[in-house]
Amino acid sequence: METAEIRRRWLNFFEKNGHTVVPSAPLIHDDPNLLFVNAGMVPFKPYFLGQQTPPWDRATSVQKCVRTQDIEEVGKTSRHGTFFQMNGNFSFGDYFKEGAIKLAWELITTPQEAGGFGLDPDRIWPTVFEDDDEAIALWLELTDVPKERIVRRGLADNYWHMGVPGPGGPCSEIFYDRGAEYGPNGGPAVDEDRFMEFWNLVFMQYDLSVVRSKVDFDIAGPLPAQNIDTGMGLERIASILQGVDNMYEIDEVYPVLARAAEMTGKEYGKNSGQSAGDSHPDDVRLRVVADHVRSSLMLIGDGVTPGNEGRGYVLRRMLRRSVRSMRLLGFEDPCLPELLPVSLERMKQSYPELETGFDRIAQIAYAEEDAFRRTLASGTTILDTAVARTKSEGGSVLAGDQAFALHDTYGFPIDLTLEMAQEQGLEVDREGFTRLMQEQRERAKADAKAKKSGHANTEVWKDLRALGATDFRAYEELTSEATVVGLVVDGERVEELEPGQRGQVILDRTPFYAESGGQIADDGVISSDGAHLKVVDVQRPIKGLIAHTVEVLTGPIRIGSPVLAEVDEEWRLSACQAHSGTHVVHAALRQVLGPSALQSGSYNKPGYLRLDFAWNQGLSAATRSEIEEVANLAVRQDLPVRALHMTLPEARDFGALALFGETYGETVRVVEIGGPWSRELCGGTHVRHSSQVGALTITGESSVGSGVRRLEAFVGMDALRFLARERAIVAELATLVNAQPHELTERIGAMVTRLKDAERELDKARKDALFADAAKLVDGVKDVGGVTFLAHHLGEAGADDVRGLVLDLRGRLGVDRPSVVVGTAVAKGRPLVVVATNEAARAKGIKAGELVRTAATTLGGGGGGKDDIAQGGGQDPTKVGEATNAVEWRVGELAARS
Template sequence: MQTHEIRKRFLDHFVNAGHTEVPSASVILDDPNLLFVNAGMVQFVPYFLGQQTPPWNRATSVQKCIRTPDIDEVGITTRHNTFFQMAGNFSFGDYFKKGAIEFAWTLLTNPQDQGGYGFDPERLWATVYLDDDEAIALWQEVAGLPLDRIQRRGMADNYWSMGIPGPCGPSSEIYYDRGPEYGVEGGPEANEDRYIEIWNLVFMQNERGQGTSKEDFEILGPLPRKNIDTGMGVERVACLLQDVDNVYETDLLRPVIDLVAGLAPRGYGQGNHDDDVRYRIIADHSRTAAIIIGDGVSPGNEGRGYVLRRLLRRIIRAAKLLGVDQPVMSELMTTVRDAMAPSYPELATDFDRIHRIAVAEETAFNRTLASGSRLFDEAARATKASGASVLSGSDAFTLHDTYGFPLELTLEMAAESGLSVDEEGFRGLMAEQRRRAKADAAARKQAHSDLSAYRDLVDAGPTEFTGFNELTSEAKILGIFVDGQRVPVVSHDARQDRVELILDRTPFYAESGGQIADEGAITGAGASSAAKAAVTDVQKIAKTLWAHRVNVESGEFVEGDTIVAAVDPRWRHGATQGHSGTHMVHAALRQVLGPNAVQAGSLNRPGYLRFDFNWQGALNDDQRTQIEEVTNEAVEADFEVHSFTTGLEKAKAMGAMALFGENYPDEVRVVEIGGPFSLELCGGTHVRSSAQIGPVTILGESSVGSGVRRVEAYVGLDSFRHLAKERALMAGLASSLKVPSEEVPARVANLVERLRAAEKELDRMRLANARAAAANAAAGAEVLGKVRVVAQRMAGGMSAADLRTLVGDVRGKLGSDPAVVALIAEGDNDTVPFVVAVNPAAQDLGLRANDLVKPFGAPVNGRGGGKADLAQGSGKGAAGIDAALAALRAELGRS
């Protein structure tokens, strides 16, 4: 049975049983505890926590999930993936243990011609929590499982929570016995390779407190209502139904393995465990990378971008270790698309962007590999020169941490060079890094925000937003909150750390979609007309309530009062200019650069906008000019701005642009500017026609991460003011240079060229003088023991490169006798560069430049390093230069 069919049967089974099918959420959700969605229940967390009332009592989904804590273990075990599909059914206060067990057992054991999976009931086992006698009785009653195929296990295995305060409960896991060829008998307790877990039923009935592990937390009491959360591993079920040895050989991953096997000199499944692991890494990571890119992530140096970059680089490294020297990413992404698109059609519709990002990272990493190889060569030469045969753990760790070299690649290169590697030292440094990372993650992890105080208001219905049609609305105060606690009244003289007013309707735009919140005022009406508050921020609670952050300036506000909410019209006008300008710049970018220039984020406020987009490489001057011209031509055309609400799929079919990683409801708002010029899904406020945006001036374009660029611009009066300043600056330059404005660029370029020529001449003269001084120093070299020594302070302003040049000159003039040259100077920016050189004859006496540079640098608060013949460093304490020279002489005197 193909994986797509397994998914379909699961969803059909539960839809037929009265569940609402809920589409998979993006793997990126706004949750402070999650880098990626890692479980099927994550998108339902607000319902389990009681923060929101679910729109249905029963739901089912197949959720895209990513787990990356143990990336290094992928492929070593045969049942774990970084990306996996978690099929689940959920009950919110509806059925409980009996229903969950009945639904799972029926789907697993019903014959395939009746819509089930057709598993042999005699090969299924169940585990339950230690004291869950009810679950044991139900397994016997519903499934007919004998007691000897039901095992009790502790909290670590059969008690579920999110790892933070919140809902929790005992669980019951279903296992399939793969047979004696996979290990000893005795059930899941005896061997989880033979008995493989395929489904986990969580009976969510309690609330947990703080704790430090899976077993160390307090049970605070029962939840208001009991819920069901289950998760069936689609990949594991596919492995069993397709009768393959492991999850990497199912129909969705095996095509990638076969592709690579056609390129590599060594095949898959030929008895080489290390090679098989590499094949599995490539198969697993290729699919995960495509999913992550598809949901809007680009490679970067932190967070999700770092994880994506690491996955892509592990693919490339694994391929090289298999002997594949040619680029592979293009074919890998194509193969993943073909395998996965029936379930995730966005991988096909967005393939050009996914392909471009993955291939660009491969190209960049191949350059990095070349740099890392040079570092390895230097480390190998230094190791051999010292007489050792073991590359240090610190060198191996530097290669891994800085250049992404896995230990296996370093081991292979070391073996080719006749060296081994200090693996224990490397693993010790890796363990230390992991400890730091876990400590950082634990420090960031937190309980979900407590929104229970707002629960009654959330359940009562959403705030009505009137701001598309008016700037002033009469409204009723539904709730008043001070520091998150509901209060009946708030007054001007009360402590106001954080005062929020919840209204039944409002014209204030709440911050979202890159547009910051409106500012304005809320005033009392009727008897409370003396009350006035300044609105400083507006945020959404549970995506439905508008919370107005206010400073109460006079009077008091009482829950139930009628008030008048008024947006500052100048603020709103500037905000609409910025937001509409963002749409215009986006459209211009795509017109100039093509459809791969896709939005990656934005921010707009009155008079200003910034727009992030996926793109490789900086824009040139012509492209920037074109983007600005296309934008302003559209402004001048005075396009009508039209908004309407329609179905999500219909909007996409119309070509409306959506933000990657954003979850949209079934009904969406579309903003159209000039017909086909700009069509985007957007809930923000906009001008009525494009001419109201005013001039758009692009301030600059820069990088904000690998594959992501940022354009910043002024609009409206802010744009005009900026241009006026630029004009005044140009007029001032023209006056100073006594040329017409149009000749200023050429005159400035001429002056810059003349200045550069003068600086080069000064550098030449300075270096010539320094060489003369160095020659004199060589002639007057002192003798310490058996070594001729030149240790001298050079003229100020010299760089380390200058000193290296001089050291070479002096060393050459000292002939073949043992000689040491040490030069130091006061450099630019308060630095103190220093260089030490040791000729071959002095090295034969046991002197090493990389040893001498340490006492030389200490008095100037400097550090340095290098090789036996040449070492250098830099310090910050110029007052210690004389002491540094004395320390070097003393060290040489002792040798």
């Protein structure tokens, strides 16, 4: 049974049993504690925590999940994978233990021809919490499982909670006996390879007040309503129903593994033993490729782009591990263009949107592979040199500063350095690396403002949210009468704010737009009798609650005070222009470049917009002008702008674009400009007609990552001011060069040409002077073990100058006697070295590439090249002399051996 069919049967079964089918949430979730959705119940957390009222009594879903804490173990065992899918059925105060067990038993044992999974009842083993006699009685009453196959287990195995105060309770896990070939008999307590857990039924019935660990917590009492949260691993049940050993061999994963094996000439499973510990390194690498390619497809599909922080770094790491695993398997060419389409063919059955967006996904993935291949080419040499130096000095730990230099200068991820160093028998000073990274982050953030949303104490926000949701009035009004329901300073609730203080104000209703969807918060004031507060930021610390960060100018302001909340009207108008302008530019971009140029991020503030989109090459000036023209024509046409509310499936059918990085509820807001020309899911504020955007001018286009470009633009008065400044600059230039504006391009072009010609003449004169001294330098040669050795330091000079001089000197030394020439210099604060050898020296085994690596090791860098000439560099210019001496010593050593 294919995985897509298992998924379909799951949803059909629970829908027939009164459950609402809830679509999978994107992998990017708005939980500040999670990088990705990592469990099927994550989208339902607000209901289980009592923060929101669930819109249904029963629900079911197949949720996309990613877990990365064990990424190094991927491929080494059959249990570790990054992307997986979790089948779940949920009850919110409806059915409890009896219903959960009854439904589970019916689905898994109903014959396949009747729509079930058709598992053999005699091979099913349930486990229950050791004190849960009720669950045992229900298993015996409702199923055919004998008492000897129902296993009691302790808190570590059969009790569930979220790790924080809140709901929890015992659980019942369902295992399947895969047969004697997988291990000894005796049930899950004896062997969990033979007895595979594939479904967990969680009985949420208690309110946990304190949680110290998985097995150490306090129970405050029973929950007001008993809930059910279950999770069946789709990949696990697929492996059972498809009769394969593990998740890597199911129909959604194995085709990528098989294609990778074909490309590399490897035979998967040929050298593996029965246990995970017996896995051949080639098999581990093939599994890594299969898992990471699928995970990357799903992550990029949900809007993640490669980067150096957070989610982007996880994606980058998986893509690069895939590429490097293929290289270690012997495949040197680009591999993702071969592998990613294979994964798409399997996953599009369940997620058809992947096929629609595959051009964008492929652009991002392939660009990242190209970038990494360049990184490998430069960084591997540097790493090999550092490893060799560490070993030569008798060390077993690669220094943290070397690992940091690889990361900072060459883009080598620390995880890759760890893996490659380990392969060569070295550890890495992680503490030293982490310290240097932290110092760099602190320097980068020295001038940045602290984020003002106040996540430091989430319990405060939960308590305030319990008083009721903030009535959000930003779409309807700029001024609202309101009441202060909460005041917070430094994450703690207070009774009042005094003049000069800064804190958060919670109102029962607000006209202020809270920062989200790329749009910054409104500016304005909150005032009451005797109090005047400047609003400097507005955030949503938790769903349903809006917090206004204020500076108290006069006061005090107290809880319960009636206030008038007023948004700065000019600020809001400019913000609306920018946000609507973002939609206009996005639509224009897609019209000019095609539908694959999809927005992957945005930022807009009054008068300014920034839009990131999937594209793997820079835009020409003509293309930028065309996009700008299409956008301004749309503004000129005075297209109507309207907001509609509908369900998420209705919005997709309507043609609305769901933008990446955003999370959406069951009911969504669609903003359209000119009907179908621009339809996007959006919670921002907008103008009423496109003409209100005003002038729009694109000011810049650049790269912000692999396969991602960025457009920047001004709108409204800011666009006019920008154009006025440009006009003033043109006028000044015209005056300076005594030309009309339309003559500037030709006149300045001619001046640049003359300047370049002058620079070339100066460069030639400098080189002539340099080589004029070459004859004198030859007089300074040394005899090193029968080899003519000549070294010269040029001071501040470029690589071309050093290389030219070294080749000239080698020619002057002749061919009869073995000779080595070493040239060093400092360029932009970094040392460089060039070594040349003649044929007679090479015949004695003296090669330029080896000598350059000797010098570069001393300089704290790396290098390489051919036997006759090679070049390298390093970090420490004070060691140039020492590096030259090291080369001379090595020449003498090699000469003595010949």
